[in-house]
Amino acid sequence: MCHSLDRELANTPKIAMSEEELIYLAILAGTIPVGFLFRYLSPPVKQGAALLLGLSISLATCRIHTLHSLITVLGTxxxxxxSWRSAPSLSLVWTFLYLLFFRLATLFGLPPPTPFANAVQLLLTLKMVSLANEVQSYHLMKKEDVSSFTKSSVIGGLSQEPSLYDIISYSYCYIGLMTGPFFRYQTYVDWLQQPNPSSLPGHVPCLHRLKLVPVYGALFLYINSYFPLAYVRTEEFLDHQFFFRLFYMTAVFFVFRMRFYAAWCSAEAGCISAGLGCYPEGAMSKPGGGPTVQYSPDPDTPVVYDFKTIQNIDCYNTDFCVKVRHGMRYWNMSVQWWLHHYVYANAPFKAYTLRAAWTMFISAYWHGLHAGYYLSFLTIPLCIGAETALEGTVRAKLGPMGQNIFDWVHWFLKMRAYDYMCMGFVLLSFGDTINYWTSIYFSIHVIALGCILLGKQLKGKGEKRVKKDDDIQQENVGEKKE
Structure with a gap:
């Protein structure tokens, strides 16, 4: 069977990218130098030029399917x-229902949308829901200001309701049109109205963000050539021993990470070159959300800027943070902000695990209808429950050395959990995902459930021991009284 694998790998191109990936690469590469030119445009010209460029890219890649995004914008x-009062909930229902129609377009006799149209639709859904929330906040704060005669203290609030032209311009702004990161309408307005954009930092932070992109790209191409995903679907794959099958998911997830690291770092560089999301460090900006505090710089002190608003990936912490729940914070960070503020905060549950499960379900739906998304995302709450169960019953009772060892084991299992869940994300179908998980005996599910049961057992013993100690103490107090 090793000879079968050799033949399979021999027939696999060592360096190969699909046509779609090459187009994405060309768009990402082109937006970086173009961004520096936008710094010299006046706000009206900048708005019109960004819209024209974005529409051109959309029409060139999505063609007739651009109508899907336009209908979504007009509906929002x-x-x-x-109905601005109900806009947040109505926009969420509208955009998510249209996503369903968009993905089932062939059932209605429509041609299947291109992958580029799907990418535009995903980012646009986030933008429209966020915009509806921003407009509602604007009207509520406006009413509050009128009634109290005080100036609004809201951070990053709109100064006026956007027109249809403003909404279309925001929706089709060329920056992050297909690759993200997600950014709020207020971030877009701040970008248009920057007083002196040419003086803002650009070349240094842009190069800093791009410095490892060639490494990520090379690793993606090289490792992918030796561990192609398609091989998992073959009968020969199942003939390999268990540890080979188990290791394969680690290689696949590594390829997956390198691909997105390269793409997202390049996308961030495109934002940086244009100056989008550039705020003073004192504003304490959050990825996706923007500034979190009112900041007035000291006129006698040089202002230091950052681009945290458009940061979408923290490569180091994604790889080396200890917990599953923390890993999500550093991956697709702008979308995580959106999910936290518009889904998790409004979840119909109070328990953390249930709220996390609800958020993961919505995230899976946003990504698509493939069963692999749901199998993967809904495994996350199980892993969170497992690590929570052992943190209080095991880690908390260990000394410094024991906790350090616990954290290293925890980190190792966290990475294997993400390897495991990644397989559902890339294999997509229910059958392929279950077949692979079966081939490694559902190891992560078994470990997670085992940790939960162990944590409950240890917690139960601890409670019994405390209760017994309390009973003994009460008996001793009674004897002393006698």
Whole structure:
């Protein structure tokens, strides 16, 4: 069977990228130098040029399917215009229902959307829901200001309701059109109205973000050539021993990470070159959300800027943070902000694990209808429950050395959990995902459930021991009284 694998790998190109990946690469590479030119444009010209470029990219890659995104924008505009009070919930329902129609378009006799149209639709869904929330906040704060005669203290609030042209311009702004990162409408407005954008930092932070992209790209191409995903679906793969099958998911997840590290770092560089998301460090900006505090710089002190608002990936912490729950914070960070503020915060549950499960379900739906997404995302709450169960019953009772060893084991299992869940994300179908997980005996599910049961057992023994100690103490107090 090793000879079968050799033949399979021999027939695999050592360096190969699909046509779609090459187009994505060309768009990402092109937006970086173009961004520096936008710094010299006036706000109206910048708005029009960004819209024109974004629409051109959309029409060139999505063609007739651009109508899907346009319908979504017009529907959201109508909701905001005629029902701003209910706009957040209505826009969420509208955009998510349209996502369903978009993905089932072939059932209605429509041609299947291109992958580029899917990418535009995903990012646009986030933008429209966020915009509806921003407009509602604007109207509520406006009413509060009128009634109290005080100036609004809201951070990053709108100064006026956007027009249809403003909404379309925001929706089709060329920056992050297909690759992200997600950014709020207020971030877009701040970008247009920057007083002196050419003086803001650009070349140094841009190069800093790009310095490892060639490494990520080379590792993606090289490792992918030796560990192709398609091989997992073959009968020969199942003939290999258990540890080979188990290791394969580690290689696949490594390839997956390198691909997105390269893409997202390049996308961030495109934002940086244009100056989008550039705020003073004192504003304490969050990825996706922007500034979190009102900041007035001292005129006698040089202002230091950052681009945290458009940061979408923290490569180091993604790889080396200890916990599963922390790993999500550093991956696709702008989307995580969106999920936290618009889904997790409004979840119909109070328990953390259930709220996390609800958020993961919505995230899976946003990604697509493939069963692999749901199998992967809904495994995350199980892993979170496992690590929570042992943190209080095991780690908390260990000394410094024991806790250090516990954290290293925890980190190792966290990475294997993400390897495991990644397989569902890339294999997509229910059958392929279950077949692979079966081939490694559902190891992560078994370990997670075992940790939960162990944690409950240790917690139960601890409670019994405390209760017994309390009973003995009460008996001793009674004897002393006698």
């Amino acid at each position: 505009w109508a909701i905001i215009k005629f």
